[in-house]
Amino acid sequence: MGTRNISISDEAYSKLAAMKGPKESFTDVINRLAGKKSVLDLVGLLTPKEGAELRSNIQDIRARSRKRATETERRIRGS
Known part of the structure; x- marks a missing residue:
């Protein structure tokens, strides 16, 4: 699995950081959020x-x- 660098705003970073668990990576957070289902x-x-x-x-x-x-x-x- 490769890696990519992305640019996000400070606001988006803060929101992701707030959602991140203590042993969770930012990749984990993004995958979790992207996998959420819509009603x-x-x-x-x-x-x-x-x-x-x-x-x-x-x-x-x-x-x-x-x-x-x-x-x-x-x-x-x-x-």
């Missing part, structure tokens, strides 16, 4: 029916979570 890659993964079921399940989970949070807040406040 658009998921288009067509579910049928419309499956999508509706998933949406409904997520809404139910959120509603139960909000209810638990409200109940917990009431217990904490002593109401």
Whole structure:
């Protein structure tokens, strides 16, 4: 595997450096970022029916979570 030198702005360098782990190279960071998938890659993964079921399940989970949070807040406040 060869190497290349590239020029990037100081701002881009700072952003990459902030994303870099302690034992990670800049090449590792760039490969990780370049390999990220777009949410658009998921288009067509579910049928419309499956999508509706998933949406409904997520809404139910959120509603139960909000209810638990409200109940917990009431217990904490002593109401």
